[in-house]
Amino acid sequence: MPFPAEYSNVDLAADDLRRRTLSNMPAPLERLIYLGSTRDYNTGLYYHDGLASRYSEMVACQALANCHREAYQQLLQSSVRDLVQQVDSYVKSTRSAPRDFIAAWKSLQPYRVAVPAETDPLASEFLCSNVKIALAIWESLQFGRSRQQPGASLPQ
Amino acid sequence: MIELILSLLVAVVLLLTLYLFARRSKPSAEGSAQQLREARQTLDSLQVGLLPNDLVQRIFAKEDLEYVLSAAPADVRSLFLLERKNIALAWVRRVRGAVLDLMRFHRGYARLYARLSLSTEMLLALNFFSLLTVCQLLQIAVHLRGPYAAPGMVRTVATAAGRVCSISESSLVFLKVKQIDPLKNDPSRHGASV
Numbered sequence A: 001m002p003f004p005a006e007y008s009n010v011d012l013a014a015d016d017l018r019r020r021t022l023s024n025m026p027a028p029l030e031r032l033i034y035l036g037s038t039r040d041y042n043t044g045l046y047y048h049d050g051l052a053s054r055y056s057e058m059v060a061c062q063a064l065a066n067c068h069r070e071a072y073q074q075l076l077q078s079s080v081r082d083l084v085q086q087v088d089s090y091v092k093s094t095r096s097a098p099r100d101f102i103a104a105w106k107s108l109q110p111y112r113v114a115v116p117a118e119t120d121p122l123a124s125e126f127l128c129s130n131v132k133i134a135l136a137i138w139e140s141l142q143f144g145r146s147r148q149q150p151g152a153s154l155p156q
Numbered sequence B: 001m002i003e004l005i006l007s008l009l010v011a012v013v014l015l016l017t018l019y020l021f022a023r024r025s026k027p028s029a030e031g032s033a034q035q036l037r038e039a040r041q042t043l044d045s046l047q048v049g050l051l052p053n054d055l056v057q058r059i060f061a062k063e064d065l066e067y068v069l070s071a072a073p074a075d076v077r078s079l080f081l082l083e084r085k086n087i088a089l090a091w092v093r094r095v096r097g098a099v100l101d102l103m104r105f106h107r108g109y110a111r112l113y114a115r116l117s118l119s120t121e122m123l124l125a126l127n128f129f130s131l132l133t134v135c136q137l138l139q140i141a142v143h144l145r146g147p148y149a150a151p152g153m154v155r156t157v158a159t160a161a162g163r164v165c166s167i168s169e170s171s172l173v174f175l176k177v178k179q180i181d182p183l184k185n186d187p188s189r190h191g192a193s194v
Helices: A004-020 A028-037 A049-054 A057-076 A080-094 A098-108 A121-142 B002-025 B029-049 B053-059 B062-071 B074-114 B118-145 B151-171
Strands: none
Touching (some): A028 A080, A049 A057, A057 A121, A080 A121, A121 B053, B053 B151
């Protein structure tokens, strides 16, 4: 290994990030959106003030990138049922009005830009397709169009 | 006299044929390196293009279908089936394309370098043929009856593609030698997403 010290710092920074910040976000979807938002779209570099001050900008960037990929992989393995649950808990955490949230996510599709760099295009297309479906099911459950009416509820 | 001329003609033709064969099997060093690089890229792209097994299982998971059928309204059910169909077809096309690339390579260059045994070549040819046939059948099945029409065929394609990949890899093990293109094997190029 050419840079063992640097690599272990990245691991330490990633653990720090998981412990202090990501532990408050139980759903991979929430973590993906959050970590995607720490990336500068002009440079592709990740920024996190707290992490950069404790380690270095480069180490913080790499740690954020690693956690971002991790959240992406976890989300890829989620079933549609699980994704519907994750959308629900994400909306609750943002405290947005369901109608506003649905309108924004349908038009802006923020999950598309939240995908990490250098991911397989087919895998990311699969993920976006799953989120789109989960969103549609969540919407139908929220606004009473589901097949399970009456008394439709989110999966537990 | 005529016999002598004929013998000389045959000898010249034989020499010419030998010369042509010798030329074909000794490409320039530069050309060889380029071909080896291309071959390794083809092999790598096949391995990457196959997608991890757990992801393939996720794409074709019946669990999702059952949930959507039980929980979603009709328009969402149709959207789900359409989306999964497109993903499934894209996956089959990708496997097929990667296998065709590898096959093209084996036909064109591999035997010049890899010293493949006849049995390995036969085994590969058989696997290529069966994989392409199953891919074609799966494509038709998904087109006509949707992404969940042939789970057995999906398993067959995934297993056969993995098998072709490992046979190819073992027969072309020399392509993994780092000296071919040191830049490509630089560990610092891997893992960084920024």
